[in-house]
Amino acid sequence: MDDEVIIRKRYLTQTVSTAANALPPFKKLVKRYMQFCEALETGGGVEDAERLYPELLADLYAIRAHMRKLAAQSCAFQAEQQLYAEKQAQLQASIQQAEQDIEDRKRELAEARVELAHKQEYEAVRKLVMQVPSRATTLAEQQATQREIADLQQQSAARDALLDQRKQQFGGVLDSLAALQRCIEREEPEEGAAVLGGEQGGAAPAAAAAVLQQQQPMQVG
Numbered sequence: 001m002d003d004e005v006i007i008r009k010r011y012l013t014q015t016v017s018t019a020a021n022a023l024p025p026f027k028k029l030v031k032r033y034m035q036f037c038e039a040l041e042t043g044g045g046v047e048d049a050e051r052l053y054p055e056l057l058a059d060l061y062a063i064r065a066h067m068r069k070l071a072a073q074s075c076a077f078q079a080e081q082q083l084y085a086e087k088q089a090q091l092q093a094s095i096q097q098a099e100q101d102i103e104d105r106k107r108e109l110a111e112a113r114v115e116l117a118h119k120q121e122y123e124a125v126r127k128l129v130m131q132v133p134s135r136a137t138t139l140a141e142q143q144a145t146q147r148e149i150a151d152l153q154q155q156s157a158a159r160d161a162l163l164d165q166r167k168q169q170f171g172g173v174l175d176s177l178a179a180l181q182r183c184i185e186r187e188e189p190e191e192g193a194a195v196l197g198g199e200q201g202g203a204a205p206a207a208a209a210a211v212l213q214q215q216q217p218m219q220v221g
Contacts (some may be wrong), residue, residue, distance in 0.1 A: 026063070028059060029056075029060065032052060032056045032059050033056060035052050036052040036056050
């Protein structure tokens with residue numbers, strides 16, 4: 001209806017001719033028809049009617065041709081509009097698909113970054129694990145350390161036993177020296193205390209050495 005209104009208005013108000021005094025198509029047709037009717041109504045206007053009739057038909061044919069042309073243009077315009085709408089829909093679908101592809105690529109990129117970070121962390125942990133000795137090596141070192149600890153404990157026990165034995169021997173030597181000193185003090189006479197004291201003083205270390213040699217035990221390896 002809108003197209004028909006526009007076309008009717010154009011035929012009533014506009015002209016297709018470039019002449020200055022050209023009338024719009026329908027106004028020209030109405031004028032020609034009025035002239036034709038007047039020629040028919042007057043008695044002597046048959047010749048004018050015959051002359052105006054072809055012109056009236058020509059105006060009608062021109063209007064019909066122009067209307068067909070406008071109809072063809074309208075159909076072409078509608079086809080172009082439909083084609084444009086289809087192209088626009090395709091373009092919109094392509095834009096949406098491109099946006100969806102971009103979102104998918106962003107998600108894949110984020111997942112790839114996370115996976116790369118995990119691989120880097122795994123590689124760092126793997127390097128740390130490779131620096132740690134194997135279980136067999138660790139067990140062998142542990143066993144060797146335990147053997148060393150056992151040997152050190154045995155050596156320490158042997159040294160402790162030897163130290164206890166030396167303490168007992170030294171105690172025995174001190175007791176022997178004390179007993180010897182008491183014996184000497186009981187046997188020496190009062191008048192020769194000075195002379196005998198010097199001789200016994202030299203004999204006391206020799207006696208102590210003899211007692212120590214008798215009590216010295218066998219060395220503990």
